[in-house]
Amino acid sequence: MTPLSSHTIGPFFPRAFVREGDNDLTRTAPNATPSRAGTRIRLHGRVLREGGLPCVYAILEAWQADAAGRFRHPADPDWEYADPDFLGWGRAFTDADGRFEFHTLMPGGFLDRAPHVNLLVMASGLMRPVSTTLFFPQFVTANAADPVLGLLPPPLRPRLLAAPDNDDGYRFDIRLRGGPAEETPFFES
Amino acid sequence: MPEDAPPTRFGPLPPGIAPTVPTPGYPGTFTHTPSQPAFRRPPGRTEVTGPLALHRKLPCGEANLAEPIPGRPAMGQLIHIAGQVLDEDGRPIPDAVVELWQANAAGRYAHANDTRSAPLDPHFVGHGRVRTDAEGRYGFFTIRPGAYPVPGEAVWWRPPHVHFSVLGPASLSRLVTQMFFPGDPLNPLDHIFMAVPDAVARERLVARPLPPAEIGPGWLGYRHDIALRGRRATPVLP
Numbered sequence: 001m002t003p004l005s006s007h008t009i010g011p012f013f014p015r016a017f018v019r020e021g022d023n024d025l026t027r028t029a030p031n032a033t034p035s036r037a038g039t040r041i042r043l044h045g046r047v048l049r050e051g052g053l054p055c056v057y058a059i060l061e062a063w064q065a066d067a068a069g070r071f072r073h074p075a076d077p078d079w080e081y082a083d084p085d086f087l088g089w090g091r092a093f094t095d096a097d098g099r100f101e102f103h104t105l106m107p108g109g110f111l112d113r114a115p116h117v118n119l120l121v122m123a124s125g126l127m128r129p130v131s132t133t134l135f136f137p138q139f140v141t142a143n144a145a146d147p148v149l150g151l152l153p154p155p156l157r158p159r160l161l162a163a164p165d166n167d168d169g170y171r172f173d174i175r176l177r178g179g180p181a182e183e184t185p186f187f188e189s
Numbered sequence: 190m191p192e193d194a195p196p197t198r199f200g201p202l203p204p205g206i207a208p209t210v211p212t213p214g215y216p217g218t219f220t221h222t223p224s225q226p227a228f229r230r231p232p233g234r235t236e237v238t239g240p241l242a243l244h245r246k247l248p249c250g251e252a253n254l255a256e257p258i259p260g261r262p263a264m265g266q267l268i269h270i271a272g273q274v275l276d277e278d279g280r281p282i283p284d285a286v287v288e289l290w291q292a293n294a295a296g297r298y299a300h301a302n303d304t305r306s307a308p309l310d311p312h313f314v315g316h317g318r319v320r321t322d323a324e325g326r327y328g329f330f331t332i333r334p335g336a337y338p339v340p341g342e343a344v345w346w347r348p349p350h351v352h353f354s355v356l357g358p359a360s361l362s363r364l365v366t367q368m369f370f371p372g373d374p375l376n377p378l379d380h381i382f383m384a385v386p387d388a389v390a391r392e393r394l395v396a397r398p399l400p401p402a403e404i405g406p407g408w409l410g411y412r413h414d415i416a417l418r419g420r421r422a423t424p425v426l427p
């Protein structure tokens with residue numbers, strides 16, 4: 001069978017679809033106890049469109065490995081050992097300034113992959129969701145060896161590194177459209 | 190994984206399926222679509238996996254949009270939309286989360302962003318979320334939405350359509366799409382429908398009228414199957 005074509009979420013994606021706590025990757029359900037098997041971190045940033053203007057009402061979905069670098073999915077050979085209390089998935093909505101926020105645990109690396117968080121962005125005006133991957137600057141050696149980060153020309157690689165904030169925060173802005181000098185590198189999805 | 194390694198399970202989409210971007214006639218795509226080409230990466234563990242049992246995180250069960258309060262149906266043609274979520278091999282995908290949203294019969298969304306003067310229907314909120322069963326089946330009771338204009342320099346009218354968001358078994362199977370109604374004269378004038386280059390691919394976005402016997406009289410039935418990317422993509426937990 002041929003997959004269906006994708007379309008924009010449009011301007012009217014129901015706000016009720018994004019509930020409080022959906023942006024917390026450490027909970028498998030709204031009332032579940034959050035996983036504590038790792039270092040709690042907060043990822044935040046803005047989604048911007050052409051002209052550096054905020055992209056409002058964009059939907060972001062995050063997907064990442066647990067703190068030990070495992071996915072609770074049978075395509076991961078070690079899935080049985082994955083943290084059962086960690087979902088690794090979350091959804092966030094950007095506000096009027098284009099801001100979003102996720103609460104999660106620092107992901108672990110696996111195989112030749114450096115710790116990373118996959119982000120999918122959907123918005124009115126985006127006919128296909130766009131995918132990018134966030135890396136953490138402190139894992140210098142792992143980042144240098146990461147085959148996906150290595151697909152980018154070296155000058156673009158810093159654009160996929162989140163910037164450490166005060167406390168547990170990491171800032172990662174996503175520029176949807178801004179030409180070669182400013183745009184976030186995206187991956188085919 | 191067994192014999193079928195991840196790279197062969199998620200091939201690139203055949204040509205003509207993905208919409209043309211930026212999309213002629215749709216100004217928003219010219220300010221949002223990345224101008225630089227995306228980097229191609231071989232599907233690895235992070236792309237072929239995804240959250241299982243997502244229905245625990247995203248509570249499901251809102252399948253009746255048309256008559257949330259018994260005896261107080263929404264205005265409009267009562268319809269039932271049902272189908273199967275399948276992978277590229279035609280295998281059913283159980284436990285997929287299917288989200289649906291749409292305008293009311295007057296073409297107005299119950300959403301703060303829709304400031305048009307068309308009437309709101311107090312008995313129609315217009316969104317729901319269900320989980321597919323063991324055969325990949327989903328179903329919604331709703332109403333046929335109305336057409337609505339897209340404001341801008343060159344106004345165009347969206348044909349009646351229903352938005353779908355489907356969360357399948359892998360990051361690569363994520364799909365956001367729209368369902369259209371057969372024979373609507375606005376379909377060939379819609380920039381979003383026509384953004385899909387291949388005419389056969391466009392037909393797959395059009396529901397088939399098919400009164401399902403078990404639904405009962407009063408509901409106009411539509412069948413709409415949803416194929417996601419991926420072969421042998423259905424995870425089976427041992």
Ligand SMILES: [Fe+3]
Pocket residue numbers: 010012292347350352
């Ligand atoms: Fe719409």
